[in-house]
Amino acid sequence: xxxxxxxxxxxxxxxxxxxxxxxxxxxxxxxxxxxxxxxxxxxxxxxxxxxxxxxxxxxxxxxxxxxxxxxxxxxxxxxxxxxxxxxxxxxxxxxxxxxxxxxxxxxxxxxxxxxxxxxxxxxxxxxxxxxxxxxxxxxxxxxxxxxxxxxxxxxxxxxxxxxxxxxxxxxxxxxxxxxxxxxxxxxxxxxxxxxxxxxxxxxxxxxxxxxxxxxxxxxxxxxxxxxxxxxxxxxxxxxxxxxxxxxxxxxxxxxxxxxxxxxxxxxxxxxxxxxxxxxxxxxxxxxxxxxxxxxxxxxxxxxxxxxxxxxxxxx
Amino acid sequence: xxxxxxxxxxxxxxxxxxxxxxxxxxxxxxxxxxxxxxxxxxxxxxxxxxxxxxxxxxxxxxxxxxxxxxxxxxxxxxxxxxxxxxxxxxxxxxxxxxxxxxxxxxxxxxxxxxxxxxxxxxxxxxxxxxxxxxxxxxxxxxxxxxxxxxxxxxxxxxxxxxxxxxxxxxxxxxxxxxxxxxxxxxxxxxxxxxxxxxxxxxxxxxxxxxxxxxxxxxxxxxxxxxxxxxxxxxxxxxxxxxxxxxxxxxxxxxxxxxxxxxxxxxxxxxxxxxxxxxxxxxxxxxxxxxxxxxxxxxxxxxxxxxxxxxxxxxxxxxxxxxxxxxxxxxxxxxxxxxxxxxxxxxxxxxxxxx
Numbered sequence: 124x125x126x127x128x129x130x131x132x133x134x135x136x137x138x139x140x141x142x143x144x145x146x147x148x149x150x151x152x153x154x155x156x157x158x159x160x161x162x163x164x165x166x167x168x169x170x171x172x173x174x175x176x177x178x179x180x181x182x183x184x185x186x187x188x189x190x191x192x193x194x195x196x197x198x199x200x201x202x203x204x205x206x207x208x209x210x211x212x213x214x215x216x217x218x219x220x221x222x223x224x225x226x227x228x229x230x231x232x233x234x235x236x237x238x239x240x241x242x243x244x245x246x247x248x249x250x251x252x253x254x255x256x257x258x259x260x261x262x263x264x265x266x267x268x269x270x271x272x273x274x275x276x277x278x279x280x281x282x283x284x285x286x287x288x289x290x291x292x293x294x295x296x297x298x299x300x301x302x303x304x305x306x307x308x309x310x311x312x313x314x315x316x317x318x319x320x321x322x323x324x325x326x327x328x329x330x331x332x333x334x335x336x337x338x339x340x341x342x343x344x345x346x347x348x349x350x351x352x353x354x355x356x357x358x359x360x361x362x363x364x365x366x367x368x369x370x371x372x373x374x375x376x377x378x379x380x381x382x383x384x385x386x387x388x389x390x391x392x393x394x395x396x397x398x399x400x401x402x403x404x405x406x407x408x409x410x411x412x413x414x415x416x417x418x419x420x421x422x423x424x425x426x427x428x429x430x431x432x433x434x435x436x437x438x
Numbered sequence: 439x440x441x442x443x444x445x446x447x448x449x450x451x452x453x454x455x456x457x458x459x460x461x462x463x464x465x466x467x468x469x470x471x472x473x474x475x476x477x478x479x480x481x482x483x484x485x486x487x488x489x490x491x492x493x494x495x496x497x498x499x500x501x502x503x504x505x506x507x508x509x510x511x512x513x514x515x516x517x518x519x520x521x522x523x524x525x526x527x528x529x530x531x532x533x534x535x536x537x538x539x540x541x542x543x544x545x546x547x548x549x550x551x552x553x554x555x556x557x558x559x560x561x562x563x564x565x566x567x568x569x570x571x572x573x574x575x576x577x578x579x580x581x582x583x584x585x586x587x588x589x590x591x592x593x594x595x596x597x598x599x600x601x602x603x604x605x606x607x608x609x610x611x612x613x614x615x616x617x618x619x620x621x622x623x624x625x626x627x628x629x630x631x632x633x634x635x636x637x638x639x640x641x642x643x644x645x646x647x648x649x650x651x652x653x654x655x656x657x658x659x660x661x662x663x664x665x666x667x668x669x670x671x672x673x674x675x676x677x678x679x680x681x682x683x684x685x686x687x688x689x690x691x692x693x694x695x696x697x698x699x700x701x702x703x704x705x706x707x708x709x710x711x712x713x714x715x716x717x718x719x720x721x722x723x724x725x726x727x728x729x730x731x732x733x734x735x736x737x738x739x740x741x742x743x744x745x746x747x748x749x750x751x752x753x754x755x756x757x758x759x760x761x762x763x764x765x766x767x768x769x770x771x772x773x774x775x776x777x778x779x780x781x782x783x784x785x786x787x788x789x790x791x792x
Contacts, residue, residue: 185606395508
């Protein structure tokens with residue numbers, strides 16, 4: 124075995140290595156393309172029969188073979204938005220505390236617990252939401268909301284305990300760990316010199332945290348996008364607590380339904396070609412909504428950061 | 439070296455041949471049947487398959503993926519039999535590549551469970567009040583239409599929260615088939631299917647989802663399977679049947695419903711048994727079916743399948759009640775036996791007349 128041979132073999136090994144890795148990366152695209160193809164094929168009948176009205180019709184009636192997805196699109200978007208409204212301030216707040224204020228020891232213990240929270244199966248969240256959160260909402264929170272904030276259309280109706288509000292809270296709890304752990308990592312990765320410089324210029328602790336947060340902004344927005352992705356697609360937990368009613372109601376106390384919940388509910392017992400096809404089309408719409416929402420969120424990141432990916436903005 | 443290799447090859451070949459042979463013998467000795475479908479009868483089916491395997495050695499694999507999935511798999515020909523809680527409609531039968539036969543195996547009932555802490559004796563409900571509640575026309579518990587049939591019962595001045603299944607299910611199908619049978623208004627506005635567009639109420643996933651909502655919410659009413667209600671000791675409503683009697687849902691009153699409908703079942707076994715004319719029948723009852731093609735391809739499998747069905751509708755019925763399923767009444771067993779006689783294998787009659 125002479126030197127040349129080793130080099131030549133090394134060269135071809137490199138090629139193979141590169142090839143294998145490239146193939147692995149390409150596989151992701153193949154899978155996505157296959158999923159889109161299969162789903163589009165399954166939805167073809169429904170797309171041809173119902174057309175674009177599928178997106179704006181509110182009726183979902185398997186008996187009459189009439190299908191419209193608007194209540195489900197609405198439910199998915201509203202429940203996810205509600206979750207973000209609750210989870211973002213809480214998540215960023217605790218990330219700041221863990222990264223900037225708490226001692227390293229406390230920080231790592233709390234983030235360890237946070238990561239455990241992220242590993243809990245969604246059915247467990249669903250059961251908790253159904254058996255613990257729902258009675259609590261029904262007896263304490265919702266009657267109070269109706270009595271005191273009932274002048275808003277958001278809080279009118281009957282205290283069911285389950286419904287859009289419950290789904291939003293469950294989703295918020297589910298996505299907080301994502302926001303906290305990524306935001307904390309990003310904050311920890313911002314250079315200490317930033318804080319030192321701002322403190323040296325006479326900034327208060329709060330102001331120097333503001334500087335660090337500003338530097339970490341792209342990463343934190345990335346964390347929020349990831350969390351949003353989980354909220355949009357979450358199925359089991361939401362199905363258990365949202366009330367599964369295909370009506371669009373402004374009130375957060377009313378039951379609703381999401382795109383993933385209607386699929387989970389009706390797919391196994393769906394007979395009839397158009398019915399099945401309509402359910403598959405819901406999956407296609409969910410796919411499209413996820414892409415659009417993610418694209419919008421990425422555009423927002425780009426806009427909010429002026430395209431910079433400095434500090435720990437790689438997330 | 440070469441000779442040794444050759445010997446090794448010969449040995450390997452011999453071993454392989456023995457393996458193939460033994461597999462062939464084993465394959466001839468045991469028949470494997472596969473089925474897929476309904477989840478409601480799964481507990482009794484798996485019990486039957488176990489018992490039947492011990493008795494005859496026939497191995498039956500069953501995937502409880504839901505009636506819809508079972509029907510799809512029968513259509514695709516990937517299983518030997520399907521199982522469904524709802525009989526196939528004429529339109530669905532036409533979509534099938536060949537003629538499909540229905541064999542009812544056991545009966546089940548759907549009961550109305552309610553959460554009224556102040557009510558201690560069983561609530562009585564008429565078809566009109568159930569339809570009214572689920573159409574959103576009766577909204578308060580102390581409505582005079584409910585009070586009229588519950589004299590002496592202190593009904594609260596509280597709103598009624600109707601709860602339904604959110605997932606497609608045979609239970610829902612039986613319940614809404616009943617509502618369609620007793621109310622033309624329901625039939626026109628909502629209709630019957632495994633999932634329907636509910637005018638009012640909220641949806642819980644599965645029997646446990648509906649039961650959970652009813653238990654948690656004072657004033658709620660919801661429908662669940664009789665077996666589920668029995669096992670959890672729920673308060674259930676007595677329902678007025680077509681003869682005017684208020685009947686408690688029990689296994690016996692469910693079997694009575696099937697018996698009362700047996701004349702119609704003899705004509706078409708797919709006829710719903712809801713609102714049965716028998717005086718002691720519980721009106722919200724239904725049958726669950728095995729689905730197989732009338733013309734079978736494989737004579738060995740066909741025979742095994744027919745033998746199993748004959749066993750299940752006779753001897754197999756003895757274990758039904760211990761698992762909270764209602765037995766088939768004798769006339770329905772007869773209907774099944776007549777259907778069995780129509781089975782063919784590639785055009786030739788499978789079973790000889792007795």
